Amino acid sequence: MKVVVIGAGNVATHLAKAIYAANVQVTQVWSYHNQNAQTLANQINAKAIANLNEIDLDADVCLISIKDDAIADIANQLKDFRGLIAHTSGAVNLEVFANHFENYGVFYPLQTFSKSKDISFADIPLCLEANNESSLTRLKELAGKLSKNIVEINSEKRKMLHLAAVFACNFTNHLYELADEILKANQLEFDILRPLIVETAAKVQNAFPLDVQTGPAIRNDEQTLIKHQELLLQQPQLLEIYKILSDSIKKTI
Amino acid sequence: MKVVVIGAGNVATHLAKAIYAANVQVTQVWSYHNQNAQTLANQINAKAIANLNEIDLDADVCLISIKDDAIADIANQLKDFRGLIAHTSGAVNLEVFANHFENYGVFYPLQTFSKSKDISFADIPLCLEANNESSLTRLKELAGKLSKNIVEINSEKRKMLHLAAVFACNFTNHLYELADEILKANQLEFDILRPLIVETAAKVQNAFPLDVQTGPAIRNDEQTLIKHQELLLQQPQLLEIYKILSDSIKKTI
Structure with missing residues (x-):
């Protein structure tokens, strides 16, 4: 060939x-x-x-x-x-x-x-x-x-698969990047997050993401959610992303 | 002890x-x-x-x-x-x-x-x-x-680290979940995304996320961005998340 x-x-x-x-x-x-x-x-x-x-x-x-x-x-x-x-x-x-x-x-x-x-x-x-x-x-x-x-x-389903892949990969990598921005602003190294990132991906290899969600939003831990938002007051775009994703997680409860 | x-x-x-x-x-x-x-x-x-x-x-x-x-x-x-x-x-x-x-x-x-x-x-x-x-x-x-x-x-930096971890882990897992929602609605299995999820996490083990970002937003591929948004017209929350994260990626270019 x-x-x-x-x-x-x-x-x-x-x-x-x-x-x-x-x-x-x-x-x-x-x-x-x-x-x-x-x-x-x-x-x-x-x-x-x-x-x-x-x-x-x-x-x-x-x-x-x-x-x-x-x-x-x-x-x-x-x-x-x-x-x-x-x-x-x-x-x-x-x-x-x-x-x-x-x-x-x-x-x-x-x-x-x-x-x-x-x-x-x-x-x-x-x-x-x-x-x-x-x-x-x-x-x-x-x-x-x-x-x-x-x-x-087929082409119809492939389009939806591609869209799903954008959420699971492109947006995910961007969230790593936003995390790195937060770290850099506080003189912390991205290294410290790497094991967490690997494990987050590893967890869904044998489970569905809905079943292994962790964090303050899924626990409805209002005090931590509010504290986190206060930490982002000077970064309106990060704050907006924090809010919309936390709200979206809460809707899965 | x-x-x-x-x-x-x-x-x-x-x-x-x-x-x-x-x-x-x-x-x-x-x-x-x-x-x-x-x-x-x-x-x-x-x-x-x-x-x-x-x-x-x-x-x-x-x-x-x-x-x-x-x-x-x-x-x-x-x-x-x-x-x-x-x-x-x-x-x-x-x-x-x-x-x-x-x-x-x-x-x-x-x-x-x-x-x-x-x-x-x-x-x-x-x-x-x-x-x-x-x-x-x-x-x-x-x-x-x-x-x-x-x-x-110290406590101040740990708070910021915890916030960064929410972006890199909790929000990331939620994006996996949103991808799964898109797949399910189109009779596709989450299995198909698993290798992509592992590789997305693996890529940032030896690189910074900013340097390995892929996808339509970082390429400024307007036609695909518009098509994707059309596919999400019936799901306003997903559409909102798609827009805000794509815009945020574009700002890193």
Whole structure:
């Protein structure tokens, strides 16, 4: 199987490296920034192409891993491609490829990727969708080489899954950041919170979050809630977030 | 060293069991609910006492691990105690013990505890404060048997640390719960998010959250932000949380 990768950002890089590590050939990499394409291509023994019209029209799979808003435009430029074309986005509909292609799909790895941190694909849910059975079979073949966690999911549900992931990951990481702001303002190190953060995530691996919620809001500990809000009087945005999340927790009691 | 534990909730239970496992004798357990005291006492070869006036006045350490609002009242009832008295709260000032006792302190384990999940104390930050050097030495001696992560911190900073921990743990777990609500409403299983949750916590173990933030808000991906908000139109509280956290992330760019 020959794969072409369009994009060289976080997701494209981790995915392309995982495909390469699974002994599947990535032949070409394209990016808006040729230097990024070159950097990625060098790591996986591929060729960086500077123009989309250099794409190997006979490659088996073209994975588009770029920002959501640009997928339709890039697909339009690739309409001579004859293989299976798929994007890796959580939010973009499968039908972005309709009319242009015979075989198309979605290959959405549900994970957070950072350039600085390597990650094993073995447990990452790979969320697949395709326009026909043969496309789905091919996506499953590729996915199966990377992960044992393969999920078929349609565009409607994938959108909701992506939204849920924003709450569970992006917002969560931002709460870590807000905690770090509070610590910094008090000459405390983020180090001290790291075991707590790991355990908070570990607890919901074998339980549901509703069943392991702790803290003053779930205990309805009004005195502590009021004291905390007093500590945030000079930071209206943190205070607002404190209030809305505490109120939301109380509604689950 | 002989320790008396006042309380039999999540923190008291995990702490008492860890002390017992470290070969320190817990002689007595008291709780508002004698049955809970009995359950804990049975696990650690201690005696459950039904009345505070049965407390061993000669024990070396009395650890008060009950809800914040009740600490002052319980301390008042223990004023004949001659050993070192300490509470385990993040939010209550050391001075709650002043005037009543000669030796007192704080022994605050910075972690989230659930009855259903065992936990190793080895890495848990034990945050200590005491009214004099000999009290601090004794607290350090006890803490050193449980963890290698011992932090001296005064009441003012501990309050801020506790507040930061609410953001990093209680609110974070609630975001997991909101994600689960979104999944459930779309017939999706929480299982699919679990690898993402673990990785989100793992990423900040060797990095700062600001440096590994991902998602539509940090990318300023307006189309996805708008689409997500449309998906939440029927859930005003989730929509409000989505907006306020996305706006807060954007301010970090």
